[in-house]
Amino acid sequence: MAKNYYDILGVSEDASEGDIKKAYRDLAKKYHPDKHKGDKAAETRFKEISEAYATLNDPKKRAQYDQMRRFGGGYGGTHQNFSFEDLGNIFGGSFRGRRSAGGGFGDLFSEFFGGSSGFTSHPRKGQDISAELTIPFDMAISGGKQVMVVNGHKLNVNIPVGAEDGKKIRLRGQGHHGMDGGASGDLIITIHVTPHPYFKRKGADIYSTAAVNIVQASLGARIAVQTYDKGLVSLKIPAGTQNGKLFKLKGMGVYINGHQGDHFVEIQVNVPDHLDAKSRKALEQFAKTAGIDY
Incomplete structure (x- = not known):
C-alpha cells in the first residue's frame, strides 16, 4: 500500500x-x-x-x-x-x-x-540553528574560547578579539543534518557581552565616568582616573568644567587588531545634598559677587 x-x-x-x-x-x-x-x-x-x-x-x-x-x-x-x-x-x-x-x-x-524516476530526491541542506552565548567583558576584548552546549553537544567556540555585543559567529556544519546526502546546516551564535561595572567599550575605545565636587568643577583640579589596563592616570580638570563634559585620554584605551584606542572620561559634577550654615553663607556670598540669581 x-x-x-x-x-x-x-x-x-x-x-x-x-x-x-x-x-x-x-x-x-x-x-x-x-x-x-x-x-x-x-x-x-x-x-x-x-x-x-x-x-x-x-x-x-x-x-x-x-x-x-x-x-x-x-x-x-x-x-x-x-x-x-x-x-x-x-x-x-x-x-x-x-x-x-x-x-x-x-x-x-x-x-x-x-524514488528511482518519478520522485528522484535531491540533496537538501539541513536547517540552521540559532543560539545565544554570553561572554565576559574581558574576553570580548582579548578573545579566547568559550564552551557552550547546543542540543546536548558541547562545543568550544572561538571568540575573536574585539567581539562586540550582538556579533554573530557562524559555525559551518553544526546545524541540523541534511537530507538525501545534503550538507548539514550551520550554527549561528549571537554574542552577548556581560556589562562591566565601571567601563563601557566601543571598538578599541573605553568609556568611564569620574565624579568631581562643585569646588573642583568651579576652580579646576587634578583627579585620578582608573583605566582599563594601564592603572591610574592623572587628568586635569579645568576651571568651569560642566557636568557631562567629555575628556580624552589618548592611547589609554585597549589594543584591538592593530589599533590602539583612547579612554574617554565623562565628568559628573556632584552637588552636596546638605550644606551647613557656614558653607551656605559662603555660597550666597559667591552668588552675590558673581551676580547670580538664586
Whole structure:
C-alpha cells in the first residue's frame, strides 16, 4: 500500500506550505537520530518523515503525488478507467512502454514511490540553528574560547578579539543534518557581552565616568582616573568644567587588531545634598559677587 505522506506528517491534504514545514520541524526534532541512538524504529520513522517532507514541500512533486493518489483509488478517485497512457500523460514519456516491457502496474508504483524516476530526491541542506552565548567583558576584548552546549553537544567556540555585543559567529556544519546526502546546516551564535561595572567599550575605545565636587568643577583640579589596563592616570580638570563634559585620554584605551584606542572620561559634577550654615553663607556670598540669581 502506498505511503500516505499527509498521515506521516499529521497534516490535512489541503495543508499550507507553512503547516507542512512546522509539522516536519516538530517531528524531525522529536525523532532525530541524535536523540534516539541505536533505536531503529525511531530511525525508520525519521526517514519516513524526511521522505514525506521532501515530497510535500516541493509543489511539483506534491502535485504529482496527489495525482497518483487520485488514480490509485480509495482516495476519491476511480481507477476503473485508468490506463498506462494516463500515467504517461501525468509523468511524461518515461513511463510509456513499461507495460509492454513486462513491468506491471505494481512495478510502476514501486518505481514511483521508490524514488528511482518519478520522485528522484535531491540533496537538501539541513536547517540552521540559532543560539545565544554570553561572554565576559574581558574576553570580548582579548578573545579566547568559550564552551557552550547546543542540543546536548558541547562545543568550544572561538571568540575573536574585539567581539562586540550582538556579533554573530557562524559555525559551518553544526546545524541540523541534511537530507538525501545534503550538507548539514550551520550554527549561528549571537554574542552577548556581560556589562562591566565601571567601563563601557566601543571598538578599541573605553568609556568611564569620574565624579568631581562643585569646588573642583568651579576652580579646576587634578583627579585620578582608573583605566582599563594601564592603572591610574592623572587628568586635569579645568576651571568651569560642566557636568557631562567629555575628556580624552589618548592611547589609554585597549589594543584591538592593530589599533590602539583612547579612554574617554565623562565628568559628573556632584552637588552636596546638605550644606551647613557656614558653607551656605559662603555660597550666597559667591552668588552675590558673581551676580547670580538664586
